[in-house]
Amino acid sequence: MDIYRAIADRTRRxxxxxxxxRSGQSLxxxxxxxxxxxGIGSSRQAISQHLDVLEAAGLIRTRREGRSKLHWFVGAPLRAIGERWPVSTDEDTSHSTDEDIEK
Amino acid sequence: MRINHTSVPVDDQQKALRFYTETLGFRVKHNIPLGEHAWITVVSEEAPEATELVLEPAEHPAIGPFRKALVEDGIPYTAFTVDDAAAEHERLVAKGVRFVQPPTDLGTVITAVFDDTCGNLIQIMEEKAQP
Known part of the structure; x- marks a missing residue:
């Protein structure tokens, strides 16, 4: 699973x-x-499948704490995107704002 | 028809009695020996006439896998209402209680989840005042 497909979904984002x-959450x-x-009311089963996708893409990892399975965010794979398409210092950024990015 | 009792399955009734009274602060309402086990119920000091919580022996073979699956996904067996989730969290942590989820603001409620040491996760819930 590549990270592009992993983050191409509103629920997974x-x-x-x-x-x-907060790091280290249970399902x-x-x-x-x-x-x-x-307001995302998907079933636990559906969310569990989303977590599997994110884990396969390396964006989360899981660990057992006591007898519970907890989930952590891993940001490193996303850094590759910024390195591949870096923001150059001379580009015109006046037309782009954070609001342009879909949640 | 009234709901006077609810229950949690516990690995060890005597251990549960200590946790639910000494640690959580509930009061024993009934403790009647019944052969190998006992009929043990506790009530809240704040509402002693309200619903009794039965500390039920987790004996049935199906309870083991059922609770294991709940705990794995962090799902509480039941929930108690508190006035101040942050204060309860602080009080219980000081008594050595392990939380799998610290107080979390979910908009209309603040919830937290702890381990009752008897095989269950328990949620505490504070209903926020509506503006």
């Missing part, structure tokens, strides 16, 4: 947002945040 907010916590904060 929201999952990453929440894992950036239950992720689902709770998605429904309460993003």
């Amino acid at each position: 929201a999952i990453l947002d929440e894992l950036v907010d 239950f916590e992720i689902c709770g945040r998605l429904i309460m904060k993003h």
Whole structure:
């Protein structure tokens, strides 16, 4: 799974947002945040599949804490995007804003 | 018809009795020996006439795999209401309770999840005042 496909989905981007907010979340916590904060009411099974995609792309890793499985965000694969298409110092950035980027 | 009891399955009733009273602060309402086990219920000090929580022996073979799957995904077995999730979190952490989720603001509620040491995760929930 490449990172481009992994982040080409609104739910998966929201999952990453929440894992950036707090590292080490269970599936239950992720689902709770998605429904309460993003209005994403997908089933636990569907969210679990999204997590599998993100893990296969190297964007999250999982670890057992006690008997619970927790999830962490890993940002390193995304750095490759910025290195491949770097922002040059002389480009005109007056027309692009953060609001242009879809959530 | 009324809902007077609810229950949590516990690995060890005596250990659970200590955790639910000494650590969480509930009060014993019934503790009646019944052969190998006992009928143990606890109530909240804040609402002693409200629903009783039965500390039920987790004996049935199906309970093991069922609870293992819940705990793996971080799913609480049940939830208790608190006035101040942050204060409860602080109080329980000081008593050595392990939280798998610290107080998290979910908009209308603040929730946190801890390990009851008897095989369950338990959620505490603070309902936020609506503006």
